[in-house]
Structure formats: C-alpha cells, structure tokens
Amino acid sequence: MDQDFEVEESFVPNLRKPTYMIVGIPDAGLVGEIATEYLISKGIVDEFGQIYSRKHLPTIMHVDDGVAKSPLRLYYGKESNLVVLHAWTAIPVNSAYPLAKFISDYATKLEVSAVISITGMPIPNRLEIEKPNAYWIANSKELAQELSKLDIMQKFSQGYISGPYAPILFETARRKINNFAVVVESFLDIPDPEASAVALDIVSKYTGFTVDVSLLLQEAEEIRARIKGLMEQTKRELPTYASGKPMTYA
C-alpha cells in the first residue's frame, strides 16, 4: 500500500463478483461528487473506511453528525455490491497522482472488476439542451471494445481530459485495472445535479443495480443550495489542473 495514503477500515466488505468501485471527486459541475453523495445520502452505500494523508490532503476534516472525519472516505453497499470512494473536499492538483496510485492499489486489493469515474464535460450551451449527452473514456483498448457495444453512452473519440480523473485513467492502466470515465455534458462552475442524474442512470444500467434518480432530480434545488461552498472551493482549485482549460474538451 502506498505510504502516502493510509486507510482505516471499520470492516472489510464481503464483495461478490463483479465488483465496481465508483469514484466521486469534486470537479466540473460537481457531477461525480453529487452522484456519489446521492448514493451515500440514500443509504445505498454505508461508510466503512477513512483515507488519511498528512502529505496530500488539505487540513480539512469533514464533520459528520458532530464527528470530525477524513474528507476522503470509503463506502460499501451490501445489496448493490458497490464500493464508493467519495471526496468531501476538492483535491489539490499535487495530490491527484498520489491519490490515483492509491485508488489503483486499493482496487487491486479489493479485486474490483472496474473503477468507474463520474465527471462533467463543460459545454457553453448547457442551458439550452434538454438532456445532457453522456460519453465514455476507457483506459484500455479491450475495455473500449466492451463499452462500444453499449448503447447507453457514446464514445468520446478525440480530445482531452484533465483534472483528478485523468491520473486515475493512467495509473489504473499501468496496473491493468479496468477504468472508465462517464463524462456527462454539464456546467463548469455551477453544480449540475441533472448531469449527475444522467451519470447515475448509466452507472445503474452498467452495474445492473437499479438506482432511482427521480429523488435526485426532485432534490436538485436543495442539493445546489447545500453544495455552494464546495463548488466555490472547487472553482478555485480547477484552473490549477489544466492552466485554465475546461476539464474535458474535444
């Protein structure tokens, strides 16, 4: 295990095959963050671990029901058989590679079938489109072939991905772990729960565990009100990832 990050587990999940690890880290539109927080808030996954790093995490603790906890935590759902890595704070750019390495190590330890990242793709006409389109980016040719057969999202053919999910694609590829990013059209710097709902719907269809996203859409306004501070923090962090370029762009 990478010494840069330490994990403290309250129990070891009893995983069935296939196992999927979903990663939710704040970036464009907080698309991944809102998606994984929804799984947590609806009790689909329960907390089982905290990830610590004196070197790579900001000096922030997330206070949950009066208890200060690491802002980077692990969750598991017995029924869904999903493992979720959720960040309650923006991840500094210098921590992105070490965190990606940790995720690869931990996915190897849990023998997960695929790591699924959820992210947003900022588009200028986001307000004008009825339902945002979703794309996939795979970390290997084999996985790309598998994903090509699905009709739930399109291939992101050419372009760039920057931000916290980019090094995860790289590090998992080096370790021969399947990883793909679900990239949904979104706003850049205002929260986009509607894009998160699209992403969760896709994850639901891919993993076979049904997640009802209707409540997420109903609670969208409340989510946007609650998550404003994190969006402001993420907005300050995002330009450091790609010199002012958006997170994913064609």
Place this chain on the structure above:
Amino acid sequence: MRGMPAYKDLEDMVRKAIEAEMKRMEEIIEFVSREVKESMENQSYIEPLYTEIRRENRVVYVLDVPYLRDETIYIKLEKNTLNFSCTDNRGTKYRLSLRIPNDMSQPEVKVSRVKGRVCLIVEGKASK
C-alpha cells in the same frame, strides 16, 4: 474706536474658519457613515455562483440562486458594470457586480429563468 474693525475682521475670520471646519467635518462624517452603511449592507449579501459564456458581441451569465424569489430580481446596467441582486425564499440576499467587456457598444440586458437558473444575456449593438 479704530481697533474694532480689525477685531471684528478677526472674529469674522475665526468664525468663518470654524464654519468651514465644521462643514468639512460634517462631510467626513457623512462619507464615513455612507461607507459604514454600504459595508454593513454588503456583509448581509452573498455572491451567487455563476458561469460566464462569451460569444461574439454577446455575454451570457448563468447565475445559480436556489429557491429564488423571482419578484426580487433587480438588475442595473451602469456603464460597463452589470449589478444584480435578489433574495431567495429563505431570506438570503444575493448581490453580484459583473464587468462587461469594454468593447461592447450600447449593451442591452435580457433576463430569463431557465431550468431554475437566472440567465442574463448582455448583447451589444452589432458594429456596421
């Protein structure tokens, strides 16, 4: 007495100096009061999240104000500054000042609500 006018002039001079000083003090007090009032007003406002999309001769600002009370939206375009303020139904006051591009001639603002967000479209006159 020949000395009196001189004394009177001095008295006038002192009185005028005192009046001028008092006027200056009143202006300072008024200025400080205005600054304090403005500062206190600003403290009770928060800035909404927003995103900016620039197109040719057009800037679109999308503002995220959850639970917005539509009737409280206030917009004023002054020179190259677009001032926005509103209140949500929880009583939170929002205020935002946006600098619009200098090269935009005779800009006009259109406001709409789209999917729960406030959309401010600032459009300049097309150059001939």
